[in-house]
Amino acid sequence: MTNIPDPKPITALADEGPTTPPRGHWRDVWDQFKTHRGALAGMIVLLFIILAVFLGPYVWPYDAGFIDIRARNQGPSLAHPFGTDQLGRDTLARMLAGGQTSISVGLTAMLLALVLGSAIGVLAGFFRWLDGPLMRLTDLFLSLPLLPLLLVMVLLFREALNGIFGPEMGIFILIVVAIGATSWMPTARIVRGDVLALKEREFILAARSIGTTNFNLITRHILPNVMSPIMVSATLGIANAIITESALSFLGLGFPPDFPTWGRLLNDATQYLTEYPERVFWPGLAISLTVLAINYMGDGMRDALDPRIRGR
């Protein structure tokens, strides 16, 4: 009874605790994102374009709508680095103004498509009885010929909305809604797939067992876990929306002629293709560069948000 060995602590318990604070999820994601050089470059270029487009007009002295008919059709000079158009308007100023519209359309349409797509995806994945109808709806939208329908929609509702909101706001709302309503389907499908897998996990069962309501289950447990695919499709959605808006404007069915967007500027420039071929360059380059930067960023984000790749 007396020879009880001296209780010695197990060596592992004697180790010092970790001194560095725990690393968050987003820190890991950022570290992985940084290793993708293309994605980093894309982000920097995109930030530069956004800053230039939204802050540039405060710095640049010329107004996008200012007509100086004596200085028309000029080539690049110190006063007008990108030259002037057929009415003597400064091309740089118009590019900046056009970029504001194009990027705003891209961001807003992406947000709309994202909200729609995530809502439909989460509902379809979470509630079994909604799955069938909602996925049939998604399939239906996926089999619609989108570009022709977009053209038809713009043509049909332009006058009506112009009457209510004015010519610029009306077409902005129309294009954003039209693009948003026709590009939510991929997001919805991806989100639904993820939700279906998440729903079977133990932590959802645990949350449900302590009486969490469906609403809280979705907002607190499901949504944070499907953020990664949503963010990736958000990034790619901006690029898609910018291209679609430019295509509509290019076909002459987008914004009104005096209202610059990158697609509209490109369309205007093609009419002077034989005399001033260099004019198509800047708006085309701006669209392509923005979309390229966004696509690279999306690529990097997909890698960074995929835990199977991270840390490799």
Place this chain on the structure above:
Amino acid sequence: MLTFTIRRLVLSIPTLLFISLVIFLLLELAPGDPMAQVPLTVPPDVKELMRQSLGLGEPTHVRFGKWLWQFFIVEPMVLADHLLGTNLAFEQQRVLSWQFRSPVMDVIVQRMPQTLWVVAMSYVVGILIALPIGIYSAYRQYSVFDQTGTFLTMVGYSVPPFFSGVLVIVIFSVQLGWLPSIYNTTLQVVDWATFKQQVMQMVMPVMVLALQTTAQISRFMRASMLDNLNQDYVRTARAKGLSEWTVVMVHVLRNSMIPVVTVIALGVPYIFGGAIITEQIFKVNGLGQLLITAIQANDLPMVQTVTFMIAVLIVLFNIIADVLYGVLDPRIRYD
């Protein structure tokens, strides 16, 4: 597999009917009046008769039913008459274009060859360029070729056709003057000179459309090859002494082609959408250009029919892609 195909085909009928209804109802809201260009001197009762003859003035559901009847019953009968010399569609009302005052299908048949030539050619060219790029990039992953190829496909993916098209016009037509910028559809290929002319005018639209295809397909090809190159059966094939060519080009390629083939099938209808813009740039008077002019001229039967035909293509190629997947991949069993 046959039952699966039949089930999918049967299920596609309600989908297509619903799509046609959606398109019809959307067009129903159109504000324009097809009688707007008729001179004011025409008396109102004559105008009313003209309106009746265009099929207007009846309730929506009657007109939708009539369109369905004309599209699904009368037009195939006309086709049968044309092919077999029968007389089924005698004096039957066909879908009439308001713009051309002639049957919509006749106009579509006139425009189809131009679109098919340019679009189909570009798709084939795009795939032929994309596959070797994808295969070699995956085989030499992270090599200079792979890095350049990935960058170029990313650029091709990001540059919209309305910029790349205009850019090649500026370079090759305006600056260098090598290629014509406008597609001449009246050109008849009869001898070597006209054949050369035809090739010259097709180069630019085909390359612009092919750039998009190449970018997408080679990305898929690369990813799919990478998935397969690390599989165990590749090691087995190498271990039993097969040549590297046989391993990659037979064993890996055949397995990697499964998803790529379905992607190729799925992409076919979307090429027609992309062709709308390319046709506009190069002034090809094909289907896309027909659709744009019909939209601008408020020619609703034409818009309805062309849009619906694209929808049919999308649904059809979706089924083809699914069936192909089942045929090519023995692991997939639908029944």
